Amino acid sequence: MPGVMVFLCRCCGRIPPTVDLLALGEKIGREEGVAVVETRDTLCLPEDRAAMLRSFEESGASGILVAACSPYGKAGDVVTTLSAACDGDRSHVRLVDIREGCAWIHRGDPAGATAKAGDLIRMNLGFLRHGKRSADAVVAVRPECIVVGAGSAGMAAALSIARAGHRVHLVERGMGGGGMLKLLSHVYPTDAGAEEKLKPSLEAISAQPLIVFHAKTRVVAATGYAGDFKIRLASGTGETNLHVGAVILATGAGVWLPRGLYRYGELKEVLTLMELERRRREGRESPRRTVFIHCVGARCPERPYCATICCPSSIKNAAWIKRADPGAEVTILHRDIMMPGAILERYYRGALEAGVRFVRFAADAPPVVSGDGKVENVSVFDAINGVEREIAADQVILSTPLVANADNAKLADLFHIGIDRYGFFREDDPLHPLETRQAGVFICGSARWPVASGDAAAQGEGAAMKALAILGRERLSARSLSRLPEGKLGHARIEDGFCSGCGNCVAVCPYEACALQKVGGALVSRANKMRCRACGSCMSVCPNGTIQMPEHNARAVGAMIRRAFSPREAR
Amino acid sequence: MNAPETTDKKPSPRVLVFACRWCALIGADAAGRKKTELPASFRVIPVECASMVEPDSVLRALASGADGVAVMGCHLGGCRFNDANHVAVKRMEALGDLLDTVGIGRRRLLLSFGTAHEGHEFAEVLGNFLRELGPLPELTRWRKTLLNLPAFR
Numbered sequence: 138m139p140g141v142m143v144f145l146c147r148c149c150g151r152i153p154p155t156v157d158l159l160a161l162g163e164k165i166g167r168e169e170g171v172a173v174v175e176t177r178d179t180l181c182l183p184e185d186r187a188a189m190l191r192s193f194e195e196s197g198a199s200g201i202l203v204a205a206c207s208p209y210g211k212a213g214d215v216v217t218t219l220s221a222a223c224d225g226d227r228s229h230v231r232l233v234d235i236r237e238g239c240a241w242i243h244r245g246d247p248a249g250a251t252a253k254a255g256d257l258i259r260m261n262l263g264f265l266r267h268g269k270r271s272a273d274a275v276v277a278v279r280p281e282c283i284v285v286g287a288g289s290a291g292m293a294a295a296l297s298i299a300r301a302g303h304r305v306h307l308v309e310r311g312m313g314g315g316g317m318l319k320l321l322s323h324v325y326p327t328d329a330g331a332e333e334k335l336k337p338s339l340e341a342i343s344a345q346p347l348i349v350f351h352a353k354t355r356v357v358a359a360t361g362y363a364g365d366f367k368i369r370l371a372s373g374t375g376e377t378n379l380h381v382g383a384v385i386l387a388t389g390a391g392v393w394l395p396r397g398l399y400r401y402g403e404l405k406e407v408l409t410l411m412e413l414e415r416r417r418r419e420g421r422e423s424p425r426r427t428v429f430i431h432c433v434g435a436r437c438p439e440r441p442y443c444a445t446i447c448c449p450s451s452i453k454n455a456a457w458i459k460r461a462d463p464g465a466e467v468t469i470l471h472r473d474i475m476m477p478g479a480i481l482e483r484y485y486r487g488a489l490e491a492g493v494r495f496v497r498f499a500a501d502a503p504p505v506v507s508g509d510g511k512v513e514n515v516s517v518f519d520a521i522n523g524v525e526r527e528i529a530a531d532q533v534i535l536s537t538p539l540v541a542n543a544d545n546a547k548l549a550d551l552f553h554i555g556i557d558r559y560g561f562f563r564e565d566d567p568l569h570p571l572e573t574r575q576a577g578v579f580i581c582g583s584a585r586w587p588v589a590s591g592d593a594a595a596q597g598e599g600a601a602m603k604a605l606a607i608l609g610r611e612r613l614s615a616r617s618l619s620r621l622p623e624g625k626l627g628h629a630r631i632e633d634g635f636c637s638g639c640g641n642c643v644a645v646c647p648y649e650a651c652a653l654q655k656v657g658g659a660l661v662s663r664a665n666k667m668r669c670r671a672c673g674s675c676m677s678v679c680p681n682g683t684i685q686m687p688e689h690n691a692r693a694v695g696a697m698i699r700r701a702f703s704p705r706e707a708r
Numbered sequence: 709m710n711a712p713e714t715t716d717k718k719p720s721p722r723v724l725v726f727a728c729r730w731c732a733l734i735g736a737d738a739a740g741r742k743k744t745e746l747p748a749s750f751r752v753i754p755v756e757c758a759s760m761v762e763p764d765s766v767l768r769a770l771a772s773g774a775d776g777v778a779v780m781g782c783h784l785g786g787c788r789f790n791d792a793n794h795v796a797v798k799r800m801e802a803l804g805d806l807l808d809t810v811g812i813g814r815r816r817l818l819l820s821f822g823t824a825h826e827g828h829e830f831a832e833v834l835g836n837f838l839r840e841l842g843p844l845p846e847l848t849r850w851r852k853t854l855l856n857l858p859a860f861r
Contacts (some may be wrong), residue, residue: 207737208754237740238752249748256751556792561800574790626756645759647790672789673760677799689756694765701751702722702773 140172140591141329142198143258143263144189146180146205146212148236155240164255167348172198190222200229204258206236209475228268228688231261245350250592256703263696270686271627274615274666279382283308284605288316289590291387292338293597294604299347301601303608306379307342308351308370310544314390316341316592322417325453325485325589331418334590351377355544359384362603362667364613383577383604386548386562388502389595390583392540393440395433399506399535405414406512406532407583410450410518413534416454420524423458423465424531428515430504431471442559442674444538444587448475449484451536453667456488468494470504473512479530497521508534512546531598539587552578564668569620571600572647575617576667579603615666626688628669629676636661642675642684651675651684720747721775721841723818723834726761729754730788731825732780738827746831747838749776757781758821759792763803766817771854776816776841778834784824793821813839814852 143165145158152158157465160284162174173196180203201219205212212232219230221424236665243250280303284295287309307314314335321331348357350369354377369380392411394401397548398581403406406424408416416423423620431449435444453467474495476485476553490494497506497520504517515528530640541560549556554573555563571579582588590598607613619625628652629642638660642651650668653660664675664685675684682691684698727733740745755761758781766777779800787793790817795817804814822832824830 167773207740208735211739234737234740237737239748241740241743241746244743245745253748253751260751260753261820266758333764413816425801443714478757486833645792645795646788647792649794672756672757672792674795677760677762677796686756686760689760691762691764694753694762695768697753698765700766701724701753704773 139199140170141200141202141262142172142193142201143204143262144180144198145174145176145235146203147176147178148206149179150541152236152240155244155247155249156235157255161251161258165258165262166261169591170262170266172196173658180205180215185216186218193219194222197401200231202231202233202258202261204235204254204448207234207238210237219668229265231265231268233257233261237348237643243251245299252703253336256701258691259700259703260697261386263700264693265433266694267690267693269690271630271687274628275612275674276362276364276667278607278610278613279366279380280304280608281306281379281381281387282383282608283356283366283379283381284387285366285581286310286316286387286389286584286595287314287342287350288389289318289338290389290584290593290597290600291316291385292342293594294387294559294581294601295348296338296341296345296386297601299345301605301609303347303605304381306351306370307348308354310353310355310361312352313663314350320392320411320414322414323453323457324591325449326480328453328457331590336624346531350516356548359486362665363575363607363618364667366577372602377470383579383607385553385581385595385597385600385604386552386554386584387489387580387600388542388548389593390541390546390587393434393537393540395535395537398433399504399533400428400508400512401535403498404506404508404510404528407506407535408532409535409537410447410454413454414450417454417457423461425462425464426466426531427455427458427468427530427534428504428528428530429469429470429534429536430468431536433535433537436472437587440538440540440559442538443475444462445475445477445586446537446589447480447536449536449589452476452485452488452493453532455489455493459488459493460493463492465493466494466529468496468515468530470496470498470515472498472500473688506530512618514680539583554578554580557614566620571596571603572606577607613667615669618667619670626673626686627673628666628674628686629664629684630670630687631662631684632666633661635681637681637683638662639680641678641680645674645678647672647674666670718842720780721747721814721838721844722773723750723776723777723841724774725750725770725776725780725834726755726758726765727778728758728781728793729756731782731786731798731822732820732830733824735780735824735830737805738750740827740832742827744827746764746834749838750834757787757789757792757796759787760795760798761790761800761848763768763799763806766800767801767854769813770816770847771851773851775844775847776818776837778832778837780818780820780833781822782825786822797821810850812847813844816826816847835840 354372358370370377579600582593583601
């Protein structure tokens with residue numbers, strides 16, 4: 138039986154008093170292309186749903202339209218059931234919301250509500266005529282991975298993937314692995330030596346045959362999509378081409394130098410935390426009187442963020458100085474102490490008990506370092522007690538934030554991912570913090586936001602699991618990359634022979650899925666099915682309607698628009 | 709609640725709403741669940757993203773009986789599809805200029821980005837729009853011309 142089968146749901150009497158289903162059914166039954174109209178009580182209940190499926194299958198109708206509640210309610214499940222009955226093909230199934238979108242908001246106007254329900258059903262009948270289905274794209278997955286950056290995050294990611302049995306290319310712009318841990322003496326909150334912490338990972342990496350370490354190497358080119366990236370590496374010795382299934386960016390962050398602040402660079406006893414770490418690693422003892430200044434170059438107009446690692450790092454060193462020499466005078470000048478979580482809070486209490494002194498200053502009254510030729514004094518206005526304090530000091534340690542690597546912008550450009558205004562890689566969605574807007578490209582560690590080494594490693598392992606979800610498959614379908622695969626429209630399709638190569642779609646695509654290619658001497662657009670997320674931006678700028686989302690094409694939408702308002706006199 | 713005042717002589721203006729299903733459609737749905745009373749003269753077409761709405765569709769809607777068209781998407785910066793709705797805003801603003809030029813007037817095009825994602829906000833935005841459309845004249849003459857163009861037949 139050709140035509141569409143229409144089911145109207147009474148919703149146990151929550152639709153009918155407003156929408157006259159009897160009149161509506163009669164009116165719809167007369168519409169062109171409608172095979173049969175059935176009214177049921179509760180399509181969300183299994184019995185009614187089964188009966189609906191049975192009568193649809195028996196009828197052999199070409200399409201099915203369900204007029205019930207909103208897709209966010211139970212009707213969403215009904216559509217899923219029906220789509221499953223049509224081999225997942227949603228182009229023959231259409232849901233019309235006549236409860237939330239009609240009966241419930243027009244209770245004062247039953248005639249208007251019934252007319253509206255009729256219009257809504259007619260609109261969707263029109264849509265059903267033109268709805269098409271796009272075939273899912275499937276690609277073969279390259280079972281290899283590239284990890285850029287061999288710091289805590291990168292090493293953890295590489296090791297996790299190698300242990301799962303996949304080859305990993307670990308690319309490092311410096312000589313060896315370790316990242317920022319190589320610059321540190323000890324790590325908080327365990328106070329373990331950085332070197333001892335690093336050693337097992339470095340040994341595991343050199344012992345792991347599946348990890349190929351590319352030292353002094355940079356990524357210079359990248360093309361492709363999830364499952365199949367082509368990447369070119371350049372090092373002093375030449376270029377290497379890789380062909381990988383997933384990309385993990387773990388490039389870390391950089392240290393900010395407080396040039397010109399607190400007489401840094403002028404007095405040699407004014408150091409940054411990193412310089413103190415180096416001295417501590419070299420076994421040099423600290424002078425007797427030390428003043429730490431927090432939030433140097435952080436939480437200021439240029440960098441309004443808190444870099445999260447500076448408070449714990451300087452408290453770590455302050456407590457170390459105090460414990461090594463109980464007679465030492467250690468003062469921390471801070472704006473706020475940021476020590477979140479039970480472990481760090483205990484760490485902070487430990488420093489207080491060890492005798493580290495904390496003085497709070499206000500952002501608009503920063504401390505002043507004085508001294509002639511060497512550090513002698515730090516004067517600060519104690520914001521809590523309201524007194525001016527003069528603190529004698531032999532050295533001043535500036536606690537500076539981490540800043541994004543200058544390379545990030547270039548890498549973001551290569552992989553088509555976003556960076557935030559401070560240059561850190563941007564996550565695509567707060568609920569998917571290791572994913573970027575390009576499927577198959579993952580971020581972890583301080584490259585996405587400053588984190589301590591342990592957290593960086595945790596993120597690295599997380600990113601590895603995300604990558605393994607791709608690498609572990611032989612074939613990858615475009616639909617499976619979507620976080621809501623059932624709801625995703627297919628992907629943009631370009632009709633051959635009509636594209637004029639204007640490039641509008643290339644300019645507008647938020648995922649750089651469209652690209653112009655030369656085919657038979659003329660430029661035409663090609664949509665990459667693995668990159669396309671089916672937003673439909675391209676179809677609204679195409680001058681001749683060549684590029685379309687098959688599930689939501691212009692003809693179908695046009696049919697809806699034409700039927701949206703039945704002539705007034707008929708109402 | 710936010711129903712515009714209508715008289716028997718003049719029926720409520722007809723509005724076609726293109727609602728992004730990640731934001732404004734949820735607002736419309738919430739208005740429904742709260743049973744907010746609204747005039748029965750608007751129809752909603754769910755779209756994946758506001759950037760999917762062709763300027764052409766807006767004209768078509770005006771040609772086929774709508775007194776006004778609303779394009780509703782997520783707030784700028786909160787688009788599910790990266791920066792797609794930024795592009796949509798620019799496009800729709802340009803369409804507003806076009807509507808002014810041809811004498812339809814940009815008042816018949818409502819752009820809402822991030823202002824209709826709660827039920828009461830949807831009702832308010834739509835109610836205000838309907839109120840504003842109320843005194844505007846019918847598009848009869850313009851519609852006749854447009855509907856006779858080959859592209860719209």
